[in-house]
Amino acid sequence: MKHIFTLLALILVCSLASAQQALWGGARIVSPQINPDYSVTFRLAAPNAKKVQVTGDFLPTQTIKSDSGEYEAPGVAELRNEEGVWEFTSTPLAPELYSYSFIVDGLTIRDPANVHQIRDVASVTNVFIITKKKGDCGDLYSVNDVPHGSVTRVWYDSPTLGFARRMTVYTPPGYDNGKDKYPVLYLLHGAGGDEEAWIALGRTAQILDNLIASGEAKPMIVVMTNGNASQEAAPGEGSSGMTVPSMMNGAKNGNVLGEGAFEQSFKDVIEYVDSHFRTIRKKSSRAICGLSMGGYHSLHISHYYPDTFDYVGLFSAAIMPNPKSESPVYKDFEKQLEKQFRAKPKLYWIAIGNRDFLYKANVEYRNLLDSKDYPYEYFENEGGHIWRNWRIYLSKFAVRLF
Amino acid sequence: MKHIFTLLALILVCSLASAQQALWGGARIVSPQINPDYSVTFRLAAPNAKKVQVTGDFLPTQTIKSDSGEYEAPGVAELRNEEGVWEFTSTPLAPELYSYSFIVDGLTIRDPANVHQIRDVASVTNVFIITKKKGDCGDLYSVNDVPHGSVTRVWYDSPTLGFARRMTVYTPPGYDNGKDKYPVLYLLHGAGGDEEAWIALGRTAQILDNLIASGEAKPMIVVMTNGNASQEAAPGEGSSGMTVPSMMNGAKNGNVLGEGAFEQSFKDVIEYVDSHFRTIRKKSSRAICGLSMGGYHSLHISHYYPDTFDYVGLFSAAIMPNPKSESPVYKDFEKQLEKQFRAKPKLYWIAIGNRDFLYKANVEYRNLLDSKDYPYEYFENEGGHIWRNWRIYLSKFAVRLF
Numbered sequence: 001m002k003h004i005f006t007l008l009a010l011i012l013v014c015s016l017a018s019a020q021q022a023l024w025g026g027a028r029i030v031s032p033q034i035n036p037d038y039s040v041t042f043r044l045a046a047p048n049a050k051k052v053q054v055t056g057d058f059l060p061t062q063t064i065k066s067d068s069g070e071y072e073a074p075g076v077a078e079l080r081n082e083e084g085v086w087e088f089t090s091t092p093l094a095p096e097l098y099s100y101s102f103i104v105d106g107l108t109i110r111d112p113a114n115v116h117q118i119r120d121v122a123s124v125t126n127v128f129i130i131t132k133k134k135g136d137c138g139d140l141y142s143v144n145d146v147p148h149g150s151v152t153r154v155w156y157d158s159p160t161l162g163f164a165r166r167m168t169v170y171t172p173p174g175y176d177n178g179k180d181k182y183p184v185l186y187l188l189h190g191a192g193g194d195e196e197a198w199i200a201l202g203r204t205a206q207i208l209d210n211l212i213a214s215g216e217a218k219p220m221i222v223v224m225t226n227g228n229a230s231q232e233a234a235p236g237e238g239s240s241g242m243t244v245p246s247m248m249n250g251a252k253n254g255n256v257l258g259e260g261a262f263e264q265s266f267k268d269v270i271e272y273v274d275s276h277f278r279t280i281r282k283k284s285s286r287a288i289c290g291l292s293m294g295g296y297h298s299l300h301i302s303h304y305y306p307d308t309f310d311y312v313g314l315f316s317a318a319i320m321p322n323p324k325s326e327s328p329v330y331k332d333f334e335k336q337l338e339k340q341f342r343a344k345p346k347l348y349w350i351a352i353g354n355r356d357f358l359y360k361a362n363v364e365y366r367n368l369l370d371s372k373d374y375p376y377e378y379f380e381n382e383g384g385h386i387w388r389n390w391r392i393y394l395s396k397f398a399v400r401l402f
Numbered sequence: 403m404k405h406i407f408t409l410l411a412l413i414l415v416c417s418l419a420s421a422q423q424a425l426w427g428g429a430r431i432v433s434p435q436i437n438p439d440y441s442v443t444f445r446l447a448a449p450n451a452k453k454v455q456v457t458g459d460f461l462p463t464q465t466i467k468s469d470s471g472e473y474e475a476p477g478v479a480e481l482r483n484e485e486g487v488w489e490f491t492s493t494p495l496a497p498e499l500y501s502y503s504f505i506v507d508g509l510t511i512r513d514p515a516n517v518h519q520i521r522d523v524a525s526v527t528n529v530f531i532i533t534k535k536k537g538d539c540g541d542l543y544s545v546n547d548v549p550h551g552s553v554t555r556v557w558y559d560s561p562t563l564g565f566a567r568r569m570t571v572y573t574p575p576g577y578d579n580g581k582d583k584y585p586v587l588y589l590l591h592g593a594g595g596d597e598e599a600w601i602a603l604g605r606t607a608q609i610l611d612n613l614i615a616s617g618e619a620k621p622m623i624v625v626m627t628n629g630n631a632s633q634e635a636a637p638g639e640g641s642s643g644m645t646v647p648s649m650m651n652g653a654k655n656g657n658v659l660g661e662g663a664f665e666q667s668f669k670d671v672i673e674y675v676d677s678h679f680r681t682i683r684k685k686s687s688r689a690i691c692g693l694s695m696g697g698y699h700s701l702h703i704s705h706y707y708p709d710t711f712d713y714v715g716l717f718s719a720a721i722m723p724n725p726k727s728e729s730p731v732y733k734d735f736e737k738q739l740e741k742q743f744r745a746k747p748k749l750y751w752i753a754i755g756n757r758d759f760l761y762k763a764n765v766e767y768r769n770l771l772d773s774k775d776y777p778y779e780y781f782e783n784e785g786g787h788i789w790r791n792w793r794i795y796l797s798k799f800a801v802r803l804f
Contacts, residue, residue, distance in 0.1 A: 241545070
């Protein structure tokens, strides 16, 4: 019987445009191939190509000089042509979730042999995970044989913004058929991102499943919002259709509140979550954190609602004082901050990489906190403004909560 | 303030490998571009390419002859080179969700300007939707400004198979904060597919949201299982890691039950759904349908559990009598079928395209039903064994339910 379904699947596959990368039969290209020494072999069948390269964060970074200064970009390696199949093998790699693309005669493409992809803003790259042993970060980002939480895409009404919006919610194992109430972590994305960013690039469900299974993190609900106040939902998921991702796409009613709109609408998020999920509705059971723009949002939401969050995490936060703003969110910033710290949050956690372009702004912000004797904890590691760091920060922050 | 976040996003984008397709600035390639007459322009920047083609189901199909016979494949059109940017404009298109790929010097690639993609088995293609007016099929497959249900990925325990498995569940608008109980449609994928197929290629959430909003369909829960009995979850979503999709990947314990394993384990699915969701637990509030292998599964599950489903839908069903099988699922097939029809299901619905390779098998099955005077309804339309038809069948079946 099984062979009949295999035939069925084969017919389906053969009728697709990319039948050359067919699932069964023929000399199928395997790429990427993780070797026993944790080097990785990349392969691409491109008999007509003149030059094939691979680029990705598994290669040493290169420094690009441009008019607006220097920045780091993923390295590039050349593949060798072996009778039409191009091939490159990396050095042995450390545990991590890596992303890569091929460049064929100057054109950046996905690996047709690898269906595993992640969208970051408007770019899609292939991904793979290196895991060496239980508990390493590759293992932490993998689906393991542990109880799994559920991940739900829900639409909530935002009376403040005037339209319905989409969010992604992780509920821990046992939530679905239990009666317990749970604490909530609000987890915010960066500029250009949306409600899909943390679940895809951030591996939130895997990190939480694994940390809860090992007993390192408490079972919690994680709410991943869309922080672009004029946007309903991620690209293709809202009523503006399949447009190109941008911060301004999917605009509904424009940004009616102007500056601070998302922060002001955050009460709608909390109200929805507290009324639709079994939450513990108190400050000691609420955390908020975010990366880059989401760090900025976390900073301001946590003082704008000073009795709401006992745990605040700023990951590579965009620290941008805005003293001239008339928005109630940014007005009297230092007074609001004083009020927040007077209420003694249990953890105010700042994390950044030592090559992050926001490093200096974070030093200045810590100087401000120091000058006021506001207690916070600080974590600094290698690297820049990258997801690799944000996954680490989530892992480190989650185990400190509740 | 907004420009600061734009800068932040720009820095993020520039640090990606595919910065050439950057979100802002420069002469960004727009592709696909839907023109006022509903023709579509495809563009690709590939200055070094010699030949660029586009292939997809928006083009007339071509007939491919192979050793195993003739089959239909999507057509191919050539793009014209305009100073390094290749371009092709289609004829005006009818409303539909279309998929396409580029072929650059023989290499099939995704459109780097379009992040909207769908995976079908082991192939990823770009997609776009043509909608002309409210109520056409493009509109039915689009996210509209109507109340939205929630879509949840959950793991259920399957004692029959001996491991936990992933499924996708649609709950209708109002479910999350109401107390009502709902009927359930079990919606099964074809060979090579998994629990992601109907939600991605099938546009189930959009079809249900829109049909419920218009009053054409009753609010219902839709359960999309993984029909590969040895598989935990879709590629990359299970503990076998980021392997190549195949029917045999992600195998846990092998297929312990042999033939009919998925059908036998279906009681675990129903039990989970009835104990974790607010369902109406009776025959008149349960429907089952599926495409191809999922039609085969629906056929057999519905007679194997004869008092369970009042609505049965066979979409391009793989009708494969298996009289010699010792599996309790297939044994005494005609007796079981007699029992099922004696209990008078409210709707037994068979649908197939007139060029489907399973057309003849379906004629034979209808002849069997006719010979026994078992009542069923039949719907036939144009075309073959394709998602375009299965979305139509879901739309037509859903409005007949409950």
